[in-house]
Amino acid sequence: MIREKIITPFKKFIQIEALSGILLLAATIVALIWANSPYGDLYQSIWQYKIGISIQDFELNKPLILWINDGLMAVFFFLIGLEIKREFLIGELNSVKKVAFPLFGAIGGMTVPVLIFVLLNQNPATLEGWAIPMATDIAFALAVLKLLGNRVPLSLKVFLTAFAIVDDIGAVMVIAVFYSGSLKLGLLGIALGLLAVLYFISFRGYYSKFLLFIFGVVIWTLFLKAGIHPTIAGILLAFSIPVRQKIYTTDFIDILVDITSNIKKAEVIDKPILSNEQIQTIDDLEDWTGKFQSPLQHLEHSLHGWVAYLIIPVFAFANAGVALNSDVPLDTTLMTIIAASLVLGNSIGVTTIVLFAQKIKLITIPSDITTKHIIGVSFLAGIGFTMSIFVASLAFNNSPSYIDSAKTGILLGSLVSAVIGFTILRIGSVKKYKRMK
Secondary structure, eight states, rough: OOOHHHHHHHHHHHHHHHHHHHHHHHHHHHHHHHHHTHHHHHHHHHHEEEEEEOOOOOEEEOOOHHHHIIIIIIHHHHHHHHHHHHHHHHTTOOOOSHHHHHHHHHHHHHHHHHHHHHHOOOOOOGGGGGGGGGGOHHHHHHHHHHHHHHGHHHHHHHHHHHHHHHHHHHHHHHHHHSSSOOOOOOHHHHHHEEEEEEEEHHHTTOOOHHHOOOOOOHHHHHHHHSSSSTHHHHHHHHHTTTOSSSSHHHHHHHHHHHHHHHHHSSOOOOSOOHHHHHHHHHHHHHHHHHHHHHHHHHHHHHHHHIIIIIIHHHHHHOOOOTTTTSSOOOOOOOHHHHHHHIIIIIHHHHHHHHHHHHHHTOOOTTTTOHHHHHHHHHHHHTTTTTHHHHHHHHTTTTTTHHHHHHHHHHHHHHHHHHHHHHHHHHHHHHHHHHOOO
């Protein structure tokens, strides 16, 4: 019973991410078609249209593409922060034993792709893109696993999810340290001070969505003006959200019994409306429900659909439209290096490190996960897409040619990784099914 309660939300998470991966694919295809159509100039001009505000001593005017990459993606990173905090406190990363397996996979999936990129790259101008192949797109990867249905064990999906979250932690740290601009320490100090206030309030058990929103907007702006990429503000804000409920389940059940009794006793009006007593009782129910819900879990649940079904597809639609017939020449060497780093780096890195860690007994792999499963998932880890495109836009923000080349390499490498990973897992599951028969 307890296991079912734990697994069911995770299955829902997988379903949301899988559908998000399908929407990502659709948005990518539409963007590529539009960018290479006779209306390609319109596609490019839309994302460069400037929107913002200007007052006496303050200006915030940015192209639409940057509002998406810096603004909407801050919400995406906020959700990642919620997931990271939950996983570390009560999820798949809350103990050394649980974190060991995906941690070693993530180490291989981050270090080896970067190493291959650096070794193959001979152009100092493109070396800034070293972090592009180091992160896995969980939505696309889970979408591929979703196609395999029950042919792959749930523990493999748990591994891939935890692995991708650890990967995201590494990518966030890299963005914060290596892809932020020159720092303005005064503004950064104010932002960190406001974060400290939020953390203290959370520690004292107080939580307000209104306060979070106001502080969030101010902190996001301060990070932007201070030279730290504002998406990092999303991560740090997420850590201020308390995970504990204000009342526990047993108390809430007793309250529900009292409320049910009050509704029965309340004056009943013979019309399709409620009496004043019933309205008051329902208001009380809403208040108690708010106290019963975990703020972190409630926010994560509320945002997950918006991020998966809107923000990430919009990001893909705005960033994946590479004009292959453009006058801007593509750097085929950079494309090849990125594609190779995604495909070979992840497949070699994840498989080698995980199997070596198992060999020397540093980790224990679940019995229903085979070596073929690990190899297949290691290729799926090469599906970089969202985070890879995001890092590419930061690394080559002054070079349209390199950005388009990097995006093309990411798309190519992600596609090859997905096909190989799916094929390996599909063949492995078919053979296993035949043996069972």
